[in-house]
Amino acid sequence: MDNIESMNKKIILKRVNIILFLDFTVLALSGLLNRFIPYEIFRFLHPVAGGLMVLLVIMHLYLNWNWVKSNLKPAEKK
Ligand code: HEM
Numbered sequence: 001m002d003n004i005e006s007m008n009k010k011i012i013l014k015r016v017n018i019i020l021f022l023d024f025t026v027l028a029l030s031g032l033l034n035r036f037i038p039y040e041i042f043r044f045l046h047p048v049a050g051g052l053m054v055l056l057v058i059m060h061l062y063l064n065w066n067w068v069k070s071n072l073k074p075a076e077k078k
Contacts, residue, residue, distance in 0.1 A: 013063040020056040023049055 027049035034042050061068065 009063055013060070016056055016059050016063060020053070020060060023052050023056060027053055 027046065030037060030042060030046045030049060034046065037045075
């Protein structure tokens with residue numbers, strides 16, 4: 001059964017995932033194509049997208065922590 005708290009978590013997780021995907025796309029493209037982007041833009045865009053990604057990854061792990069915990073546990077004996 002889903003309580004309100006876990007439903008809110010799911011909604012937040014969905015949004016975090018969408019922003020994470022878009023941010024990673026900007027980060028990876030700006031890093032890989034940096035030679036073709038004016039340095040003034042790269043110098044701002046890339047570190048901001050990078051810092052944001054670190055924050056979003058932490059939020060993503062936090063919101064999936066139950067999954068992480070249950071997959072770190074040793075397999076149950078039969
Ligand atoms: C897909 C992942 C990434 C790729 C492909 C990538 C690629 C690059 C490349 C090629 C440069 C050197 C550009 C140059 O000076 O010619 C660079 C610089 C830099 N990267 Fe990344 N990077 C990635 C992730 C990150 C992340 C996660 C962060 C921060 C948490 C970050 C922060 C920086 C910073 C601060 C610089 C120096 C910017 C400057 O010259 O002022 N990058 N990156």
